[in-house]
Amino acid sequence: MEQRIKETRNVLGWSQADLARRMFVSQPSVAAWESGRKAPHTKNLMRLAMLLGVSFEWLSTGRGEMHPSTTLAAREAAIDEWMRPEERRLLNTFSDLKPKQRAALLGFLETLV
Secondary structure (H helix, E strand, O other), X not given: OHHHHHXXXXXXXXXXXXXXXXXXXXXXXXXXXXXXXXXXXXXXXXHHHHHHOOOHHHHHXXXXXXXXXXXXXXXXXXXXXXXXXXXXXXXXHHHHOOHHHHHHHHHHHHHHO
């Protein structure tokens, strides 16, 4: 699995830091996945497959079709159709925050609701 993660990330032209930001994890976590020191939790593995545009089965086991029937670009285009610009901006900003900052922001936002 670690080789499939690394190869697919490289095909997309992403650094480990790029993937970590998109996954809402630290860069050392991505490095641990790619070295085989640690495996991603199932929920992270599902998100990883979606972000990399590969099937969950292929990424986790190496079996089955590498690419699902719906590409990542198609899913992102569909999301862009219903997501308002300020929601996209909020998500992009949130993804750049450190975990403690994310928790603090979520706590603050929850007080506003």
